[in-house]
Amino acid sequence: MKVIDYKLNADLVRINVVEDESDLPEFHRFVEANHNALGFDTETDGLSWWEDGFRIRLAQFGNAYESYVLPTERGGQFQEDVIKAVGWVKKLVMQNGTYDILCMDRVWGVKAETVFPRLLDSRIIAHLVDSRGRKDGGIGHSLEELTRHYLSAAVADEVKGSMTAIAKELRVKKAEVWPLIPLEHEGFNLYAGMDPVLAYRLAKLLKPKIPATARKLLAYEHELAAVCAYMVRKGIKADVPYVRDRANELARTEVHFKExxxxxxxxxxxxxxxVGEAIVARGITITGRTPTGQPKVDDHLLKAHIDDPLCEAIYQGKKAAKAKSTWFDNALNNRDSDDRLHAAINSMGARTARMSISGAIPAQTFPSGDSLVRRGFIADEGMSICAVDYKAQELRVLAALSGDKAMKKAFREGTDLHQITADSAGVDRSTGKMAGFLTVYGGGWAALASQAGVSEETARRAIDGFFAAFPRVKEYSEELQKEARRNGYITTITGRRLLVDRQRPYAALNYAVQSASRDVTGRAIIRLFEAGYGPFMLLPVHDEVIFQFPSEHALAATTKAAQIMKETMSGVLIDTDVSVYGKSWGCGYMAKGQYCDLCDIIHQEEK
DNA sequence: TCGTGACGCACC
DNA sequence: AAACGGTGCGTCACGA
Known part of the structure; x- marks a missing residue:
């Protein structure tokens, strides 16, 4: 046993590094003595846990004062004893446990279902205490950020700095250090050994800081994280020939326009x-400015001058390059050995707790107008891709939260809400629609004018018209702002505390609506899982859930799922839509008359 | 050489 | 009176 003593503020923390099998009995005694709750963490080869040959190099257990580091990479008794301990400890305290649990599932065959029920995640706790990231004026939710703020800045610096220093020492980039560093490296052992101690301490310190209204969310968030992890584990099959063809095609387009x-x-x-200089040299004036005062060269400008060969080349070339790298190369580079792709779902991504879906399946950014990217994702043999999405989820939630009579009535009777705005304001429907959405985002007439391309006067009329048609919305927004000014935060309908910047009280309405909407989807995901839909769920995307069902039962199963997902909030039905796509996710996004080579049919309906 | 901020753009 | 909310990611440009 190698012992490293480390100072955390006034406390001494002892890190025990297991070196050979004779050290294991002491580890057993430690686990037995602490079997009610232990901090836990692993050190792995990198982040691509789905890759063959991916290793869990070290596993660490710890309480507030002591930890054990085990060389699981050496397999045998070390790995076996860690698996036993993971199965035995009643509460495992982890920072972002989803990651370690997925690693253990994949590499060791420790079923995630056996670990999640015992997880206490310090990141989930931290998000319930203060949902803001560092850039938003919060503390942030990484182990380093939380350690710096709540425990010790010196330890945060040292732990973060230690891996940077080791990378330097080994003459590799920081991201490349993980598979290379010797297991017995003392700096690595220290870094590894401190993690479960920090997670354990943070969970203990932060749990009492969860606002009383939000305490009931703790169990729910852990369940949601678990179901999301099960979806991530399963992954979605990539149609590799299709993806490769598109990547090659885009590469040719990129080369052409660059030439x-x-x-x-x-x-x-x-x-x-x-680009800015070249465009100006061709006699085009750039009026827009970026926040830092630079000439603004964007899509809008390039499209306005698309007749100019250079503008067209820039526009098309950039578009092709970005699409290729973000979607197609990304998919090809992140496949597992079965050509499946695994997203990274952060079930509490945003400050509103809205989820983020990133990594190998950046579903948040997939083009919604056509099948280009989604066509690359296919169902398993005999299955069809299906989806249930909420109809105007955020506006329905707004109706429920504000209690606006006219808005509730519109949803109850199925009348066109945007037309009501348009009629009230004397503008066209699309401007009325934008006024509605922009209001939910906290925007005003100036934003509407520039976005909708209408005059300031028209934009003013549209916003006024929206509030005239739905007067409670304005009052509700003002109530929230008052609450935010008074307390510095709002409390959502689910009890979540969301801090609101003093300079931007108008954001409160959006926070309330966005967060409540996220919880509508979140609750639905848990109901689906409890109803046995877990094996068929593929991915949540904000206001929809993607499934695959056996093709012969696809419509019936999706319809049932849609029923489960529906709920009534303050008398407003948060209604759902059913879509049965076909053999690929893209089948639902094909243009009318477009031939689908997978399903061997010509699509009749436009999305 | 690496990390980070600025920018632009894909979404809900 | 007015106020554009929330993400991820790729590239460039800059500074430690």
């Missing part, structure tokens, strides 16, 4: 500076 740009004297289409 066009080069002939016209522009070296780098991705450099905003170069």
């Amino acid at each position: 066009v740009a080069a002939r016209l004297g522009l070296e780098n289409i991705n450099s905003p500076k170069q």
Whole structure:
């Protein structure tokens, strides 16, 4: 046994590094003495846990004062004893436990279902205490950020710095250090050994800080994280030939337009500076400015001058390059050995707790107008991709939360809400629609004018018209702002405390609506799981859930799922829509008349 | 060389 | 009176 003593403020923390099998009895005694609750963490090869040959190099258990580091990479008794301890400890305190649980499931075959019920996640607790990231003026939710704020800045610096120093020592990039570092490296052992201690301490310290109204969310958030992890574990099959074809096609497009740009004297289409200069040189005036005062070169400008060959080349070239790398290369590079892709779902991503879906399946950014990207995701043999989405989820939630009579009535009777706004304001429907959405986002007439491309006067009329049609919405927003000014935070309908910036009280309405909507989807995901839909759920995307069902039962099963997902909030039905796509996710996004080579049919309906 | 901020763009 | 909310990611440009 190697012992490292470390000072955390006034406390001494002892890190015991298991070196050979004769050290294991002492580890057993430690686990037995602490079997009610222990901090836990692993150190792995990297982040791509789905790759063959991926290793869990170290596993660490600890309480507030002591930890044990075990070299699981050496397999045998070390790995076996860690698996036993993981199965035995009543409460496992982890920082972002989803990651370690997925690793253990994949690498060791420790079923995630056996670990999640005993997880206490310090990140979930921290989010319920203060949902803001560091950039938003909060503490943040990473182990380093939480340690720095709640425990010790010195320890945060040292632990973070230690891996940077080791990378330097080994002459590799920081991201490459994990598979290379020797298991017995003392700095690595220290870094590893402190993690479960910090997670354990943070959970203990932060749990009492959860606002009383939000305490009931703790169990729910852990369940939700678990169901999301099960979806991540399963993954979605990629249609590799399709994805490869698109990547190659986009590469050709990119090369072509880069050559066009080069002939016209522009070296780098991705450099905003170069692009700006080149466009001005062609006699085009750039009026827009970025927040830092630079000439604004964006989609809007390029589209306005799409007749200019250089503008067209920049626009098309950039678009192709971005699409290729973000969606197609990403998919090809992150497949597992069965050509499945595994998203990273952060079940409490945003400050409103809205989930984020990123990594190998950045579903949040998939183009919604066509099948280009979604076509690359296919159902398993004999299955069909299906989806249930909420109809105008945020507006229905707004109706429920505000209690606006007219808005509730519109949803009850199925009348067109945006037309009501349009009629009230004397504007066209699309402007009325934008006024509604923009109001939920806290926007005003100026934003509407620039976004909808209408005059300031029309924009003012549209916003006024929206509030005239739905007067309770304005009152509700004002009530929330008052609450935010008084307390510095609002409490959502589910009891979540959301801090509101003093300078932006108008954001309170959006927070309330966005967060309540997220919880509508979150509760639905748990109901689906409890009803036995777990094996068929593939991915949540904000206001929808993607499934695959056996093709012969697809419509019936999706319809049943849609029933389960529906709920009534303050008398407003948060209604759902059913979609049965086909063999690929893209089948639902195909244009009318477009032929689908997978399903071997011509699509009749436009999305 | 690496990390980070700025920017732009894909979404809900 | 007015106020554009929330993400992830790729690239460039800059500074430690």
